[in-house]
Amino acid sequence: MDNHRENQKKANNLPIAKNEDVEFAMDDADQADLDALARAEAADARQENS
16 A cells, blocks of 8 residues: 555656657767667658558
């Protein structure tokens, strides 16, 4: 029972998700960012072609 209360308290303190615009700076991008960008572009292309 105490464990449930602790979990509920933690859940109540979590931030609420919201959409935020973020800027992608190529100058600051590392390899993981570039890989993610390539995957996103490929996904966009697949979506447009379906």
